[in-house]
Amino acid sequence: MRIVSAAEIAGLLTHSDLVDALGEAFRAEITVPLRHHHRIPQADGSPEAMLLLMPAWTASGSQQFVGTKIVSVYPGNGAKNLPAIYGSYILSSGETGAPLAVMDGTELTVWRTACASALASRSLSRKDATRHVMVGAGALAPHLIRAHAAVRPIRHVTIWNRSRERAAELAEGLQGTLPGITITVGTDLQAAVGEADIVSCATISTNPVVSGDWLKPGAHLDLVGGYTPAMRETDDAAIRRASLFVDTRTGGLHEAGDIVDPIRRGLITEADVKADLFDLARGTHAGRTSDSEITLFKSVGTALEDLAAAMLVWRSLKS
Incomplete structure (x- = not known):
């Protein structure tokens, strides 16, 4: 063995x-x-x-x-x-x-979690996505940056974290390891999100960090951090504006606060979740339908x- x-x-x-x-x-x-x-x-x-x-x-x-x-x-x-x-x-x-x-x-776990987001991104983000915002600077963040860059032509990454020092440490560690990609530390999260083609969140926040009102047409929101019904990384505006996708319906509809909480309050229903990774991988759902569509992917992980x-x-x- x-x-x-x-x-x-x-x-x-x-x-x-x-x-x-x-x-x-x-x-x-x-x-x-x-x-x-x-x-x-x-x-x-x-x-x-x-x-x-x-x-x-x-x-x-x-x-x-x-x-x-x-x-x-x-x-x-x-x-x-x-x-x-x-x-x-x-x-x-x-x-x-x-x-x-x-x-x-x-x-x-960090490898498979980041790559599940990238698998979703293949179907949900714009093929010409070049600007990525990474919210959070923990163990998952470098993998999410690399995974999205493996499936989309990312040219600029902005890292934002509540502790600017942590974001700066991550940016410094990534410098020179991703050829052709500029890495910066963000100070204005709203402005960075407003320019982003892909926004990844990997936090343990119980309150929304990213607002749906900040997202530009065609943006893809990748929510990874919240893993209990009590956790939220985005707000109701994003849930209303975006086409919703999950890694699995079993997990997403029972454990993901960004999905469970709006369903509980009647903002959306389970039917508003368009597809999961089974549907996207098997081609039973096409994923993104237009360049202007805003998409949201929520993962909680699966064995x-x-x-x-x-x-x-x-x-x-x-x-």
Whole structure:
């Protein structure tokens, strides 16, 4: 059994290859049971911890796989100078159940999350999109920038973060690594969004950060950060103006605050969500219909994406 580190994963994957692999996975027969949540009380008085199990397995193909992402969430770890979240991915043979590899689940997650957004962008953003605004400067931000640049002719990236220092650090780290792309730190978010062809948000905000009134005709809004019904990265104006898409209806209609909250208040209905990544990847929905259409993609993640990424890592190791 192989142990695959974060550095190995980063050395094996490319964003364009993973976008292609995710497209294949959303077209394939892959079983994705409901995610398992297990609460873990803490005897020392720390906040309650959580164990998440995210299984998936292939149902066809020349080689079968079973995979499970195991994520532990310990909110009290900050007081111990430790990360709050740890993740591992176990990939096994679908024919025998024999374990093949244990992979760094955190690294796998940032790669697959960013590339799912890029897969959506292939159908939803304008093909001539050149200006990208990145809202947030955390671990996902550099991957989202690179993933969108892998599928669209991005020439200018503006990074905005509540902490300007964090945005500047990310911009400095990316300088010279993306040939032909100018990277700047934004100070006026409204102005930057107003010029953007693609706007990505990867925050943990519970209140809207980007207003739909700022979006120009033809813009694509990519919402990645909010992963609970209590979180919002954009406002009702965006929900009203945009054509709405999600990664999966199961997740988007139950976990994504930017979709769940407007439905709960009667602003929209479930029928207003036009398609998910299954529909877009399989061609049952065309995606963008005009150059002036504003599109919005909301993702919360799915075990299918983890399995697709792990399979690509495994095949790259074996080639």
